[in-house]
Amino acid sequence: MSFKINQEIACCGGKLLKLSHQSSETKTAMDVNIYLPKQYYEEGITLIPVIYYLSGLTCSPQNATEKAFWQVQADKYGFAIVFPDTSPRGEKVPDDPEKGWDFGLAAGFYVDATQEPYKTNYRMFSYVHEELPKELDSYFNKENTKIDFLDNVAITGHSMGGFGALSGYLKYYNRYKSCSAFAPIANPTNVPWGIKALSGYLGSDKELWAQYDPCSLVSEVDNTRQSTILIHCGTKDPFLKDQLKPEQLQEAVKNTSWEGKIDLKIVEGFDHSYFFISTFVPEHAEFHAKNLGLI
Numbered sequence: 001m002s003f004k005i006n007q008e009i010a011c012c013g014g015k016l017l018k019l020s021h022q023s024s025e026t027k028t029a030m031d032v033n034i035y036l037p038k039q040y041y042e043e044g045i046t047l048i049p050v051i052y053y054l055s056g057l058t059c060s061p062q063n064a065t066e067k068a069f070w071q072v073q074a075d076k077y078g079f080a081i082v083f084p085d086t087s088p089r090g091e092k093v094p095d096d097p098e099k100g101w102d103f104g105l106a107a108g109f110y111v112d113a114t115q116e117p118y119k120t121n122y123r124m125f126s127y128v129h130e131e132l133p134k135e136l137d138s139y140f141n142k143e144n145t146k147i148d149f150l151d152n153v154a155i156t157g158h159s160m161g162g163f164g165a166l167s168g169y170l171k172y173y174n175r176y177k178s179c180s181a182f183a184p185i186a187n188p189t190n191v192p193w194g195i196k197a198l199s200g201y202l203g204s205d206k207e208l209w210a211q212y213d214p215c216s217l218v219s220e221v222d223n224t225r226q227s228t229i230l231i232h233c234g235t236k237d238p239f240l241k242d243q244l245k246p247e248q249l250q251e252a253v254k255n256t257s258w259e260g261k262i263d264l265k266i267v268e269g270f271d272h273s274y275f276f277i278s279t280f281v282p283e284h285a286e287f288h289a290k291n292l293g294l295i
């Protein structure tokens with residue numbers, strides 16, 4: 001299956017492409033944005049690495065595309081950045097029966113649902129980590145490989161997407177070269193947003209929940225590369241104490257191969273918004289650029 005280019009927009013030194021495609025995982029059309037940095041359009045550049053950015057609750061691919069200012073950093077270092085959607089969408093896709101904004105549409109939580117009525121469409125884990133990278137690779141690298149969607153890749157995200165980045169990174173430790181997160185839901189099995197989503201999508205089996213919880217995964221995944229995970233959270237984030245709980249991840253890594261490897265920065269005065277995210281995107285970009293071999 002192929003991508004449709006809905007918009008091609010000149011941005012910084014490169015181009016922003018707003019794409020859509022039919023997903024066999026979610027069985028819906030999915031929107032995805034990609035920024036191709038200026039290096040993509042230059043002669044003689046070797047493979048361009050990719051950062052995947054997973055967005056938070058209520059977001060589409062547009063929020064981060066418009067408000068995180070990754071594009072400037074992508075040009076500075078020479079990586080592409082992919083902004084997937086946060087859930088399947090469409091009239092036939094089941095939503096939260098309570099009509100909340102923390103479950104269902106725009107709240108897919110990057111897991112593969114096992115429960116009715118969600119299991120047919122809510123396959124965001126397999127979509128983001130398997131189907132989307134492969135589809136992008138076959139679409140963009142038809143004639144020769146210019147963008148490395150599959151190997152020299154990093155992952156990051158915000159809030160629900162910070163959780164998605166952490167869990168995806170730990171489950172695909174040998175693929176992602178680095179992981180960072182902005183205000184992630186660090187211990188989803190232990191907070192209201194996570195409990196609602198995991199019970200809705202995965203049912204009551206807490207062992208299945210644990211397979212996605214970064215606080216459980218750190219004791220199962222051996223950090224053989226001695227990698228550091230970079231995390232920023234703001235002190236004025238209204239969700240910090242009850243929903244994000246980054247300190248639980250610090251606790252969980254004790255006596256594991258990740259001990260001392262969570263670089264958690266609690267920054268004074270910042271909230272949960274894109275003003276916070278865009279402030280720290282340059283630091284995350286530099287962190288990933290180093291791990292992707294760009295500097």
Ligand SMILES: N[C@@H](CCC(=O)N[C@@H](CS)C(=O)NCC(=O)O)C(=O)O
Nearest residue numbers: 056057058059063101159160273274
């Ligand atoms: N809609 C919620 C806020 C949800 C929220 O803060 N969502 C974050 C991710 S968890 C976000 O990125 N929102 C979109 C934006 O700021 O552009 C509320 O009214 O309190």
